[in-house]
Amino acid sequence: MSVLSALLWGAMLVAVYAVKPATVTWSDCSDATYHTKITRADIPPNPTTGQNLTVVGYGNVDEPVTGGTYTLSGVLNGIPVLKHTHSVCGTDVVKVAGGIATIYLNLLTCPTAAGEHSISFDVFMTNLAPNGLFKATAKAVDAKGEPLLCLEIDVKIGA
Numbered sequence: 001m002s003v004l005s006a007l008l009w010g011a012m013l014v015a016v017y018a019v020k021p022a023t024v025t026w027s028d029c030s031d032a033t034y035h036t037k038i039t040r041a042d043i044p045p046n047p048t049t050g051q052n053l054t055v056v057g058y059g060n061v062d063e064p065v066t067g068g069t070y071t072l073s074g075v076l077n078g079i080p081v082l083k084h085t086h087s088v089c090g091t092d093v094v095k096v097a098g099g100i101a102t103i104y105l106n107l108l109t110c111p112t113a114a115g116e117h118s119i120s121f122d123v124f125m126t127n128l129a130p131n132g133l134f135k136a137t138a139k140a141v142d143a144k145g146e147p148l149l150c151l152e153i154d155v156k157i158g159a
Contacts, residue, residue: 019127020049020158026057029150035142036061036149039116049157050127056120057151065089066111068148070140076100077132088140088148100129131158 024047028038038059047053067089074082074096081097089110094103104122133156140149 019051020129020131022047022049022053022125022158023156024053024055024153026151026153028059029137029152030147031150034147034150035063035065036140038149038151049125049129051124053123053125054120055123056118058116058118059149060116061112061114061148063114063142064111065108065142065148067143068141070107070138070149072103072136072138074134074136076134077130081134082136088142098128099126101125101134125155125157129157133157 024043026038026041026043030037036059038057040058042056042058044053065088067087069085070088071085072082072094073080073084076096081100082094084094086092086094086105087107089108092105092107094105096102102124104124106120108117108119133154136153136155138149138151138153139147142148
């Protein structure tokens with residue numbers, strides 16, 4: 001391999017595995033039928049790939065929660081990369097296709113009373129994550145099958 005080829009390969013590897021900035025935005029996608037209204041999310045400023053990002057979301061629940069399930073789905077640049085269902089109670093680990101991210105969730109402690117609650121999650125997005133837009137939607141239903149929560153998160157990766 002020539003020196004020029006080695007330099008070109010090295011430059012490509014740096015471009016692929018480089019730390020990339022990310023911008024995270026969220027919205028509550030629930031309507032009047034949902035039992036939870038998300039009031040705020042604490043997201044650290046200036047997240048990047050290759051580091052752990054801890055997000056804490058707060059919301060008001062209008063009923064006691066004894067159980068239920070959530071579904072998390074996501075697309076990266078329009079390509080489906082995530083579909084996961086789990087209990088709304090306890091903890092969970094979600095792996096995004098292609099090894100681009102792992103999400104560690106601390107969910108509700110059930111049963112839980114009505115009122116303000118928080119849910120935290122840690123996201124580790126590897127440097128393999130390509131530039132683009134990751135759009136995720138989390139929807140949950142309670143133990144009776146009634147709408148509990150709807151959250152949309154957009155993560156813009158790269159410049």
